[in-house]
Amino acid sequence: ETGVTQTPRHLVMGMTNKKSLKCEQHLGHNAMYWYKQSAKKPLELMFVYSLEERVENNSVPSRFSPECPNSSHLFLHLHTLQPEDSALYLCASSQYSGQETQYFGPGTRLLVL
Amino acid sequence: GDSVTQMEGPVTLSEEAFLTINCTYTATGYPSLFWYVQYPGEGLQLLLKATKADDKGSNKGFEATYRKETTSFHLEKGSVQVSDSAVYFCAVIDYKLSFGAGTTVTVRA
Numbered sequence: 451e452t453g454v455t456q457t458p459r460h461l462v463m464g465m466t467n468k469k470s471l472k473c474e475q476h477l478g479h480n481a482m483y484w485y486k487q488s489a490k491k492p493l494e495l496m497f498v499y500s501l502e503e504r505v506e507n508n509s510v511p512s513r514f515s516p517e518c519p520n521s522s523h524l525f526l527h528l529h530t531l532q533p534e535d536s537a538l539y540l541c542a543s544s545q546y547s548g549q550e551t552q553y554f555g556p557g558t559r560l561l562v563l
Numbered sequence: 564g565d566s567v568t569q570m571e572g573p574v575t576l577s578e579e580a581f582l583t584i585n586c587t588y589t590a591t592g593y594p595s596l597f598w599y600v601q602y603p604g605e606g607l608q609l610l611l612k613a614t615k616a617d618d619k620g621s622n623k624g625f626e627a628t629y630r631k632e633t634t635s636f637h638l639e640k641g642s643v644q645v646s647d648s649a650v651y652f653c654a655v656i657d658y659k660l661s662f663g664a665g666t667t668v669t670v671r672a
Contacts, residue, residue: 492662492663492664492665496661506659522634542607548658549656549657549658551595552660553610554607554608556605557605
């Protein structure tokens, strides 16, 4: 049973929609991450939050907007996405950012039509 | 920056066969090394890890030894089962986590 949960597990949206992905960790960690997993590409780190502050943004388009209201919750707000944004979006957490082990949620499978 | 090179798949095996997935890394410091597994339709699960040279990580019959001299962290299992069918990712963390491309393993009954 994972200590990191993500909702929804599946999402279909049109290019003009606005939706949000939610991640919650029950591990008492202080760092949270968003990754994108596309077919036949390595996992891409999108954002890193440490103690609720964004510490890394890997040149992610502005149509992806993260939010970390507290150390247990992480959101990814989506608007005007493109079909190439269809992917599995994975959330992870660790005790602190840096060399700590990251624990992943089950992911949200996103399809943009 | 850090990078990870792992054996390309797919790999298809029969039950009880021996599995090896090669992984080598480059890193500037003294990284921690990980193997993650992704079962169909699921997220990544930590399989095992090693934090310093000569450490051996093990879990569910899988093993990997941190070899600093060869910068390798090869994954092995002596007798695979159908339930081991998954994608396996080698990863290295120095200041951030970098993943290999993943190796798809299919075990046939």
